[in-house]
Amino acid sequence: MDTRLTQTNPAPAVLPASEHDPHGSHADHRLFGLATFLVADGMTFAGFFAAYLTFKAVNPLPEGSSYELELLLPSINTVLLLISSFTFHRAGVACRGGHLPRSQAWLLVTTALGAAFLAGQMVEYFSLPFGLRDNLFASTFYALTGFHGLHVTLGVICILVVCWQARPGGRITATSHFGLEAAELYWHFVDGIWVVLYGILDQADRSSGLIKTLFHQSTCRSVPAMGTISLSVFSFHGTGLSWHWRGTTQPRQVRRCWLVRLFWPRPDL
């Protein structure tokens, strides 16, 4: 039985197209896609962090081991990564302004900082008194920092590729530079993750004794301070990216906040 012919057919509520449809082409949404992917990637880290914090809260370690680490090397590494975010940002600004050689120079500085971070991580790995399987904290420490280190390694490779592409006649130009912006967004993400990782892995829980009290105070100050720094990096850079996310790629007048204008009066942003 044909059940289709039981009633009248209403007129489709279709309106004519209002604008010219550029046949199958559309604005570039790759950066939006990357940002979505980074949210997903961040959730992987969030899972690791949640596991670590739960372990720390409920699983006592065997006699003689603790959930603490030396502080100097990770702190230096943190500073290195934060600086590298700024240098990458300078590379992006230079590229968008059409100064590709200058952009390449900043990219190389960023690569050096990233490599220095990785070297610092390796030094820390080989100087630590525990191995992967020694206790729960050791396992979690290596898993967390190792997973982050993989991200940094991938980032360094990406920067080198982008740097190569920014050569004269390469695929990155002042007007077409998705690779550079993607690598930049990714790099800021990896830095932001490190700030959180450093905060919960190295800084939390230093709360007894004079030195520890000092450390504790430094924790109380440094975590919000680092958060502020990373947020300002993101907001500062975000103004440049937002037009990408909106799908318009025309150069535009960017309104920067007064603080940024005060310290960074760049005409070419």
Next chain:
Amino acid sequence: MTVANPAELEQGLQPQGWLKYFSFSLDHKVIGIQYLVCGFLFYFIGGALAGVIRTELASPLSDFVSRDTYNEVLTLHGTIMIFLWIVPVVNGAFGNYLIPFYVGARDMAFPRLNAVAFWLIPPAGILLISSYFLAGAASQSGWTAYPPLSLTTPAAGQIVWILSVLLLGGSSIFGGINFIATVLKLRRPGLKMMQLPMFCWAMLGTSILVVLSTPVLAGTLILLSFDIIAHTGFFNPALGGNVVVYQHLFWFYSHPAVYIMVLPAFGLVSEILPVHARKPLFGYTTMVYSIMAIVVLGLIVWAHHMFTSGTPPWMRLFFTIATSFIAVPTGIKFFNWLATLWGGKIALNSAVLFSCAFIFNFVFGGITGVALAQVPFDIHVHDTYFVVAHFHYIVYGGSVFVIFASLYHWYPKFTGRLLNEDLGRAHFLLTFIGFNLCFAPQHWLGLNGMPRRVAEYDPAFTTWNQVSSVGALLMAISTLPLVINVVLTALAGPVAGDNPWRALTPEWLTTSPPPVENWAGEAPLVTEPYGYGEHPGAMDLSGLSGRDLWSTGKS
């Protein structure tokens, strides 16, 4: 800068005809069909495994397969059905095929990523199934892979299982990114979010869940593989680890996974019912808010799977309340569907029969779900067949029934031919009777204490297990009319015409099957996708009382 549609650019380079379905095609319609056919192949494999389980359980003794094989079979059945059948089909197949039409685009936002996401699935599936033959022993720890069980069963099979699930999770995330970008960014100029067909909202909500929760599963499985390969102790109590952390992280994905399987089904039903009832979708706005409420609530209810895992009382209280709350948006959607049907000119074809059966089954599964959220009841039936019955009422009675309904509804769109209605109704009757015969008795079995995942049981349970097995046999038989129908129709079915259902949603406003660019000219701007019955704007509800709304709808 704009990017051209790669599917269009590379059209000359890509194989045509049937070969394109085996190629790295960038066309969202081809990818959708690839997902669909691939999913159905895995459905038949998973169904055969279910047949093994039900055959084994037809008698109380472990006499059909060995106990280890039984464990492998139930693990493979669960993993295949979830990760290779329902998730790829409700998300990948129908999402990829329909979403670009619904937003008025020529393809998805990232066609290459789309193709990559699909082509991760066949290798992952083959890897998973081959572990049964190659690695000597497939994973035996169930689809949940709880440690320490997963640490003591054969390691090779467990590692292959983890690899496979990681690949499938990656595929799912790539798909989710694509759907979010397509719905939010690729809408035709002039098309507002609140004018989108409901399936777009369902896929948006689903994709948010995929992007937020799937990576957590990936991270957890990486830690689990460390425990298996490197003998770390994350989840191994003997080495100072914590098994409950695994359960938290696992269910943080796997509870939203239920919504990942069933939210797209909600969306598909919301597309099917208005067309065949010739009425607008009832309560569009509440439907949208319900979907988003389910997304938010779905992320904070995971520990109701862990009431017997030593969770503290405050946690039980919180998760009981949060879980019960989910019944509210779900109930709103349920009543919206009923109100859509109410007073409509319903064409009782296979698509509608399956959709109505979905509503029936899902209400039943929903009620047992609310019951399971209550701690005292849950502790009584935890890990029994009651949970199995509840779960299958949700994912089979819910999602799979909708997949069948969607197949009957969109087959003319895919192929240009109409499926045979008589065979479709036979398929429906066999499936509906078989399904309820198979799973309804399991509630009783579970309430009386029959544990799940065990090959042997108390002989007192024999009768109802045999009834259940007969139901499973009917479900197996029910696939025959479906396969015959699809094959016969593909060979010599009646030509459907472009719009056999006289639907208003944009995918029907083109030829069937559609051209590569979806529309010959410009994409239509459809602002009233459900404008059936009364002329849009002609309905004035301001003068009506509440009782009038429940009359015939024609007043």
